[in-house]
Amino acid sequence: MSGMRVLIGCEYSGIVRRAFAARGHDAWSCDLLPADDRSNRHIVGDLRGLLAQEWDLLIVAHPPCTRLCRSGRRWLSGAGKMTPPKKLPRGRSWDDLKAEFDEGVSLFTECWRAPIPRVAIENPEMHDLARERMPADLPRPHMVQPFWFGHPEYKATGWYLRGLPTLVETDRLPEPVKGSDEWKRWNRVWRMSPGADRGKERSRFFPGMADAMADQWGRAALEDIALEAAE
Numbered sequence: 001m002s003g004m005r006v007l008i009g010c011e012y013s014g015i016v017r018r019a020f021a022a023r024g025h026d027a028w029s030c031d032l033l034p035a036d037d038r039s040n041r042h043i044v045g046d047l048r049g050l051l052a053q054e055w056d057l058l059i060v061a062h063p064p065c066t067r068l069c070r071s072g073r074r075w076l077s078g079a080g081k082m083t084p085p086k087k088l089p090r091g092r093s094w095d096d097l098k099a100e101f102d103e104g105v106s107l108f109t110e111c112w113r114a115p116i117p118r119v120a121i122e123n124p125e126m127h128d129l130a131r132e133r134m135p136a137d138l139p140r141p142h143m144v145q146p147f148w149f150g151h152p153e154y155k156a157t158g159w160y161l162r163g164l165p166t167l168v169e170t171d172r173l174p175e176p177v178k179g180s181d182e183w184k185r186w187n188r189v190w191r192m193s194p195g196a197d198r199g200k201e202r203s204r205f206f207p208g209m210a211d212a213m214a215d216q217w218g219r220a221a222l223e224d225i226a227l228e229a230a231e
Contacts, residue, residue: 004056004221009047009111011061011205014039019210023218048107051114057164057221059213060111060121061205067101068108073127076101081129105133112138118163118221120213125158142166147173147186149208154186157209165220170212 003025008016012033020027021041028041030050035042043050047060066072075085075097084094111121112135125141126134141158150171159167176182 004218004225005054006057006059006218007047007050007053007055007116009050009058009060010063012036012042013205014042015205015207016059016061016210016213017041019207019214020218023214025214025218048110051110051116055116056225057118057217058111058114058116058120059217060108060119062122063107063111064100064104065123066104067097068104068126068130069124070127071124073129076127076129101129105130109133109135112160112162117224118217119161120164120217121160123158123160124156137162144169144209146206146209147175149206149212151206151208152176152182152186153188153206155206163221163224164217167209167212167216170215171208 003020003023006017006020006025006027008020008027008029010031011017011029012031012035014029014035014037017027017029017039018037028043029035029039030043030045030047032044032046034044051058067076075089077083077085082098088094088097108121108123112119123141125143131138138160141160144157144159144167146153146155146157148169148171150173152173176186
């Protein structure tokens with residue numbers, strides 16, 4: 001059976017794209033940033049402009065989630081809901097924060113409702129204000145860790161799945177002793193110093209997880225497509 005048409009949104013590294021391409025799929029990535037690997041299978045622009053095309057699988061690898069995740073809740077509520085906090089982030093206005101929240105909700109919901117039969121959107125557990133704005137059929141996220149797939153690192157990764165199975169760990173590493181030097185290295189993502197490229201570096205994908213996605217989601221999707229063709 002030939003491969004699927006796969007769209008990987010919000011990815012500039014090409015890690016997920018290459019994992020699917022290596023398994024024979026017609027895989028494309030899209031991001032506002034150019035591809036690190038300068039691939040001709042990368043589209044620079046807004047992902048939403050591609051959703052109406054014919055795709056078998058949509059993976060949104062790292063959509064902006066700063067205002068949707070639980071850690072961002074404090075910036076969206078003073079007294080009550082969606083009111084200015086007592087203190088704003090340096091250099092930011094209340095209108096900025098609301099606009100970023102609305103944009104995050106818009107991108108997520110448009111991807112979830114895309115006319116694509118299989119969708120996986122990466123995002124942390126959302127706070128209550130974000131959940132209230134989400135589609136009614138949105139499930140709880142399927143949470144995984146990089147060290148389940150051979151990467152010595154902690155970074156709870158949530159996947160909101162439609163038409164796809166949950167990921168099964170492939171190479172679980174033994175965890176280090178809490179507080180040890182190795183444990184600190186495993187927490188690299190959260191200990192990263194502030195800087196211009198901090199957000200970009202924290203959003204880089206894990207090749208082991210990408211391989212598991214390409215193997216497991218790719219196999220499940222092809223089986224579904226074969227069954228549909230046989231009916």
